[in-house]
Amino acid sequence: MHEMSLCEGILQVLETEASTQKFKKVKTVWLEIGELSSVEIEALKFSFDVVMKNSIAKDAKLEIIRVAGSAWCMQCSEPVKIKKRFDECPQCGSSQLQVTGGTEMKIKELEVE
Ligand SMILES: [Zn+2]
Structure with a gap:
């Protein structure tokens, strides 16, 4: 997986x-x-518990922060929001979009002791 x-x-x-x-x-x-990342949240939560077992993060809570997809539309010359990677521009319907955000997966913050 x-x-x-x-x-x-x-x-x-x-x-x-x-x-x-x-x-x-x-x-x-x-x-x-x-x-826009291909991560399935439910599968991720499940895997998290399995992988963190017997580690320094064994009782760690996983908090997910969703980041909206965003792109730059060449036609409109402005940033637009998209839901899927190959969405068309919600304003003009153009498919000349450059994805600018929402594909990442990263650790934002940790609470430790
Ligand atoms: Zn557009």
Whole structure:
């Protein structure tokens, strides 16, 4: 599962942070997930619990922050909001859009002790 490897990546980041910042336990992880990324939230939550078992983040809570998709429309010359990666411009219907945001998945914040 794709979400499983994402969580393994997250755990690696947490472990690296733990050794540089000297914390022993992760209490909450805030994850920013763009609406245009192909991450399934339910699968991600499930994988998170599985992967974090027996780690420094074993009881950590996962908080998801959704980031709306955004793009630049060449026709309108302005930023527009989109829901899917290959959406057309909601204003003029053009498909000449350059995705500018909403594809990311990153750790926004950690609560540790
Ligand atoms: Zn447009």
